[in-house]
Amino acid sequence: MVTIRDIAKDAGVSITTVSHALSNKRAVSNKTRERIFHSIEKLGYKPNALAQSLKTKKTNTVGLIIPHKSKYFVENYTFIDLIPKLLENLIFNNYYLLIYKDYQDYNPIMSYEFLIKENRVDGFILVDPKHNDLRIQYLLKQKKPFVIFGRSPEYPEIPSVDVDxxxxxxxxxxxxxxxxxxxxxxxxxxxxxxxxxxxxxxxxxxxxxxxxxxxxxxxxxxxxxxxxxxxxxxxxxxxxxxxxxxxxxxxxxxxxxxxxxxxxxxxxxxxxxxxxxxxxxxxxxxxxxxxxxxxxPIDTLSSLLVQEIINLVEQKNPKQVQHHILETQLIERGTTKSIIN
The missing domain is CATH 3.40.50.2300 (Response regulator)
Known part of the structure; x- marks a missing residue:
């Protein structure tokens, strides 16, 4: 397996210089940077995502916790349509989606506690909000970024995306x-x-x-x-x-x-x-x-959810809280008819 040491040797620079070029945290001359990335391409180096996350404490992963009911994931038609769109938008932005089970019936925050403790995700998309939602209260206390898929009037400080x-x-x-x-x-x-x-x-x-x-x-x-x-x-x-x-x-x-x-x-x-x-x-x-x-509008819903959670994780426009309410569209098909004579 190609390591950062191999890249440094091939490019004729120090390991520290390669690290700076990859992280963009320190200035590296254009000429040196080009030499480093030429070596990366030549040797087929791929950064270790796990090692990077341990070092930076950033996972580039968004958590989506769904109800524990065994058939919820395959029977909730909204999720069947929404999840592929979320994946598509997250991948486009170099993020991953981690889907995890929720145990709301007896401990609504247990799954969130585990994922935060294990540093598995950078933030959450929270679904099906309730009044006095313990999950929201917990995430606020932990100062973990999250966006709400739904409406939660009790928490105007949290970005949300919903339909009317x-x-x-x-x-x-x-x-x-x-x-x-x-x-x-x-x-x-x-x-x-x-x-x-x-x-x-x-x-x-x-x-x-x-x-x-x-x-x-x-x-x-x-x-x-x-x-x-x-x-x-x-x-x-x-x-x-x-x-x-x-x-x-x-x-x-x-x-x-x-x-x-x-x-x-x-x-x-x-x-x-x-x-x-x-x-x-x-x-x-x-x-x-x-x-x-x-x-x-599933496409727009998923796009806005991803946009909002990435903005929070990357601290873009931290003072601008957005609440998106989208319009629905009535679709007439074969299960309805007029009874006006």
């Missing part, structure tokens, strides 16, 4: 109302997380705006974020009210579960009941019938 979840679900509900639907159910997630709270608010806000009554029997909230939540949720709603003509769901996963539950009730989509999801995941357009949904 209230308006996104408002648009979905409004879309159904304008197609003549009045009995519109909402099958969603318990508002433990701020995004879930915002999406439920968007549904209620649309009903109020169009003078439609809010019926608690048409709202089903489940603690989980998957197809089962939609499947069992719509069964519960339909048992209480067979006159529903549409369902709003705060994720495509839940919408797919809702459609399965409705089909088991011998109902057809969208002739009997219209269903709209949220995310516009990769599966939405391949589902049958293709799923009407609300699109999140």
């Amino acid at each position: 979840n209230i308006n996104g679900i408002f648009k979905a509900t409004e879309f159904l109302i304008r197609k003549g639907h009045k009995k519109i159910a909402y099958v969603g997630v318990s508002p433990n997380y701020i995004y879930a709270e915002d999406r439920l608010e968007g549904y209620k806000k649309a009903l109020k705006h169009y003078n439609l009554p809010e019926d608690s029997q048409l709202i089903y909230l489940n603690p989980t974020y998957d197809e089962n939540a939609g499947y069992w949720g719509i069964k519960d709603v339909y048992d209480h009210c067979q006159s529903i003509t549409a369902v709003v769901c705060p994720s495509d996963q839940i919408a797919i579960g809702v459609i399965k539950g409705l089909k088991e009730k011998s109902l057809t989509i969208p002739n009997d009941v219209s269903v709209i999801g949220y995310d516009d995941s990769l599966l939405a357009s391949y589902f049958y019938p293709p799923l009407s949904t609300v699109r999140q």
